[in-house]
Amino acid sequence: xxxxxxxxxxxxxxxxxxxxxSYDQNLxxxxxxxxxxxxxxxxxxxxxxxxxxxxxxxxxxxxxxxxAKKSILQLSKDKLICLTMIEKIAGKFYNxxxxxxxxxxxxxxxxxxxxxxxxxxKYFTAGDEKNIKIIEIDxxxxxxxxxxxxxxxxxxxxxxxxxxxxxxALWGVLRKEQLEAITKAMAILNQAFVIISDSSNTDMxxxxxxxxxxxxxxxxxxxxxxxxxxxxxxxxKMRRYMDIGLT
Numbered sequence: 001x002x003x004x005x006x007x008x009x010x011x012x013x014x015x016x017x018x019x020x021x022s023y024d025q026n027l028x029x030x031x032x033x034x035x036x037x038x039x040x041x042x043x044x045x046x047x048x049x050x051x052x053x054x055x056x057x058x059x060x061x062x063x064x065x066x067x068a069k070k071s072i073l074q075l076s077k078d079k080l081i082c083l084t085m086i087e088k089i090a091g092k093f094y095n096x097x098x099x100x101x102x103x104x105x106x107x108x109x110x111x112x113x114x115x116x117x118x119x120x121x122k123y124f125t126a127g128d129e130k131n132i133k134i135i136e137i138d139x140x141x142x143x144x145x146x147x148x149x150x151x152x153x154x155x156x157x158x159x160x161x162x163x164x165x166x167x168x169a170l171w172g173v174l175r176k177e178q179l180e181a182i183t184k185a186m187a188i189l190n191q192a193f194v195i196i197s198d199s200s201n202t203d204m205x206x207x208x209x210x211x212x213x214x215x216x217x218x219x220x221x222x223x224x225x226x227x228x229x230x231x232x233x234x235x236x237k238m239r240r241y242m243d244i245g246l247t
Contacts, residue, residue, distance in 0.1 A: 007233050010041040013197045013226040015208035020052045023064045027071065033225055034075045044197040045083035047147050047170040048095065054086065055123050062088040076100035082166045084146055092125040097144045097168060107135050115148040132158050140164060147171055150182050160190055161246055163235050167196040176205035187211035191238045191246055193230055213238040
């Protein structure tokens with residue numbers, strides 16, 4: 001069992017619009033929202049919030065993301081920040097989830113389940129789903145699933161036992177109810193906090209927020225900044241109350 005020594009933890013979901021032609025504005029919006037978060041916060045931003053998909057300009061998107069990391073690293077001095085960005089590695093492009101903390105890039109996980117309806121498989125190289133795992137940081141166990149990946153139950157099992165599940169997403173509005181149902185179920189069945197962050201672009205579902213291990217949802221479709229001061233003791237309480245082997 002992880003050592004949840006700090007009972008209270010600010011969990012933050014960002015929910016804002018971003019566009020392929022507005023890289024600099026996207027970054028400035030991200031920076032301004034991260035700066036609103038208190039010290040010790042865990043922050044999740046929407047999938048590809050720096051560049052959107054930018055299929056026709058991957059080189060530029062990857063180059064911009066590389067430069068933007070410098071600003072994000074500085075902001076992570078007293079905060080944990082999770083988002084995804086386009087990266088070029090050995091001539092291939094990946095949609096990589098990142099964790100920045102203490103001004104370091106401490107974790108990278110490539111999106112393994114690409115969304116074919118959105119042509120992701122035509123542009124990105126898929127990561128290895130075997131690399132989806134629990135990461136422990138300061139005694140708290142984290143898991144990351146990127147958008148479409150939350151539909152795959154076997155991936156839930158790979159991060160079962162995580163205390164906080166981070167979900168950067170670009171999830172379409174037509175499947176809004178599914179996003180909200182899946183993320184609530186994930187919190188209940190994994191007995192963990194879930195932070196889901198989706199874009200507020202008009203064609204996106206929103207539905208961002210924080211869900212507790214007991215299934216209580218803190219969502220606000222009208223807010224760019226959703227915060228819940230989580231009591232991490234709820235994780236142990238739920239796992240002892242309804243013991244499914246995660247204690």
